Every structure is written in C-alpha cells, then in structure tokens.
C-alpha cells in the first residue's frame with residue numbers, strides 16, 4: 060500500500076459533489092449550501108407512526124399493518140429524492156453512511172424509548188442486484204445497525220424470483236405481487252426487530268415481510284426507511300393523472 064489512504068485516492072479521482080445538484084463542495088459535506096437548506100426534513104411531531112406518513116395525509120383509516128410502527132428519513136420528493144436516486148441509481152455508494160445516519164436519527168427521534176434486538180432488511184431480488192451492481196439497501200441497513208449498536212441479521216429474509224414488478228401498479232396489484240414473495244429459513248426467537256427497506260409507498264412489502272418474520276418467531280416489528288412516498292391529498296376538480 061502507498062502512503063495515501065483509500066479515501067483520499069477516491070476523492071482525488073472524484074471531487075466531492077453535492078448529492079442533489081452535483082456542485083463541487085467541501086470534502087465531508089453531502090449537500091451544497093442551497094440544497095442543504097431546501098431539503099425537506101421531516102417534522103416528527105406531525106408524524107403518524109402507524110402508517111409512516113405525515114399526519115395530514117395519514118392513511119390509518121384505510122389500512123392496518125402487522126408492524127407496530129414505521130419511520131422514514133425523508134419524504135420521497137424534491138432534493139431528498141434526487142439525493143437518494145444519485146446513490147441508488149447513480150451508484151454514489153459513498154453516500155450510504157449518510158443515509159444510514161439519517162435513518163438512525165429518525166429511529167432515535169421516533170422510537171427512542173424502545174429497545175431493539177436486531178436489524179433485518181428487505182432483500183433485493185437477484186435481478187435488481189445484477190441491474191444495480193450493488194446492494195443499496197443492505198449497505199444502508201448495515202450502517203444503520205452499526206450506528207444503533209445492533210446486530211444486522213443479513214440474509215434472514217429471502218426473496219423468491221420471478222414475481223412481477225411493483226412499479227406503477229395499484230395497491231391491490233402490489234398486495235398480490237408481494238404475497239408469498241418473501242420467506243425465512245430458520246426460527247427466530249427475537250423480541251423486537253427493526254426492519255429496513257429503502258423506500259415505501261403502500262407498505263405492502265414491509266407488511267408482508269413483517270408477517271413472515273412473525274411466523275418465524277419475531278415478537279414485534281418496527282420499520283425504518285430512507286424515503287416515504289406520500290401521495291398528496293387529491294384536490295377536487297384536479298386530475299393529477301393517477
């Protein structure tokens with residue numbers, strides 16, 4: 060090895076860029092000044108912990124879940140969405156610790172009174188892994204467990220191949236798509252776990268995974284994610300195309 064650390068070699072090759080707009084920024088920062096200011100941080104005083112949405116768009120009356128609570132680091136829109144996609148799609152893997160820290164902070168803020176025994180993550184399909192070239196969710200889940208000082212039970216949940224894609228399907232379709240998609244291979248005598256997925260919209264995937272974990276012996280499941288997709292309340296007379 061030369062005297063140069065791995066990190067400094069990387070930063071010479073790739074100057075530090077804002078996760079949202081690609082402007083060159085000081086090393087150690089994630090956002091430029093502007094993007095850091097406009098990014099939509101969540102006010103957890105107005106957070107519905109049951110459905111993982113801001114209270115004004117809470118959907119608890121429509122649906123109940125098997126998990127006991129859910130929190131996200133950001134709402135899936137604007138600067139936060141751009142930043143996360145530059146990690147996940149743009150493969151800026153160096154952003155994983157940042158998103159892990161944001162998810163950990165969300166967990167500490169909302170579930171600070173709870174003791175968790177382990178972190179488990181929703182697995183990626185093999186085709187997704189091949190397409191993206193890295194385990195984007197697993198990387199953040201590992202970082203999250205490090206920060207929270209919990210064991211990360213990698214590979215506890217498994218995914219079957221050949222289920223249709225979830226993207227842009229209705230809630231009923233999503234529910235059908237994920238049913239039976241995930242499974243566990245061993246008995247888990249664990250009281251309370253933190254289940255991680257990177258993005259949730261209907262929570263159908265997290266709910267299905269929570270069911271499997273309960274079957275396997277987990278007592279209680281709480282969920283954490285990077286992005287919560289919040290559908291805005293429909294305005295009367297406006298067709299938003301959905």
Ligand SMILES: [Zn+2]
Nearest residue numbers: 077080091094
């Ligand atoms: Zn920026």
Ligand SMILES: [Zn+2]
Nearest residue numbers: 107110117119
């Ligand atoms: Zn709710």
